[in-house]
Amino acid sequence: MEIVVVGRHTEVAERFRRHAEDKLAKVTQLAPYARRVDVEVTRENNPRLSELRERVELTVRDKGPVIRAEAAADDRFGALDLALDKLTERLRRARDRRKDHRRRSNDVIPAVDVRPYDEVAAERETEAAPATLAEPGDAVEHQLGDSPVLIREKLHRAEPMTVDDAVYQMEMVGHDFFLFIDKESARPAAVYRRRGWTYGVIQLDTQVDGAEPVTELT
Template identity: 70%
Template sequence: MEIVVVGRHTEVADRFRQHVEEKLAKVELLSPYVRRVDVEITRENNPRLSDNRERVELTLRAKGPVIRAEAAADDRFGALDLAIDKLNERLRRAHDRRKNRRNTKVTPPVDVRPLDEILTEDGGTDEAEPQISTPAALSEPGDSVETTIGDSPVVIRQKLHHADPMTLDDAVYEMEMVGHDFYLFIDKETSRPSVLYKRKGWTFGVIQLDNPCTGAPVTDLT
């Protein structure tokens, strides 16, 4: 298993790199097919965020969906422990899913109402949003870039991902594995770009575009 540790806006000491390798050594017990774990450490310099100034993001790449976990704390060692706890929980859930794969699948309720009705209930507005263009530099899956909107302090991180068509059930599963509130995917049945997102309680919503695509890489604004 390869472990790659990188720092964003911060240096990573050899002592911490060694600590990461020791803490991640047990990952192979829960995911025997893991090939690589990417560890990204980000330091927040804003004094108001001192309690969460160190953020650790773990991305596990193995046979099957990518599994991601992240956490923040006042020091990177504590953030790493929290992130590993989340990662291990998602690995256990993935293991249980594989074990029960043959059982009947139950897909959570999906909101299929018109988009304007969904936005009205969820507090959406018709106000114009700043326009963000996709940089030409994003040409290969995995490419990412950060841009700002005019003179504002808003920073937009864009990353290109390869998109294989999948079912709605698989999209729900993979969204839970990465711990996000939304998931962008290509619907296997309709070939439409779709966004799955969490609503209230245990319900989910899906927004689809009416233009089918061929499974080309997609841009994720995260």
């Protein structure tokens, strides 16, 4: 399993790289087919955020959905430990879900491949970022006029899936929302987190070209 450590607007010392590699070697215990773990370190220069100035984001790229976790602390070693705790919990949940799917393998409901696209080898965060989004995985940042607001855009490949699968993938990446194509209606949709364990779903009043609504057997 490859472990890639990069710094975003900061340098990453060799000592931290070795520490991250030692810590993340245990990922294979919960994700034996993981191909790579990306470690992105970001430093916040705002003195008001000194207690959260170091942020670490971990991304496991496996055969299934991408699993991500992030955390912030006053130093990157502490942030790594916090992020790894979150990642470990999500990997356990993903493993348990795979086991549950295998137990229900004889159901009459047809299997649906909901794996996301295979993202590019590493997320490119350089000054040479593409000016336009041409391929899935492309990302670009630009400033909003003369304001300090920074807009980050990223292109994803949409995969038809059920609401249940969309909620699952949202939980695995640790986001508060997830965009997808609803498999049953063929409409662009977004699932989002509400209070507690409740979720909401928003659909657009249009259908994706080439996608057909699917009614699964029960």
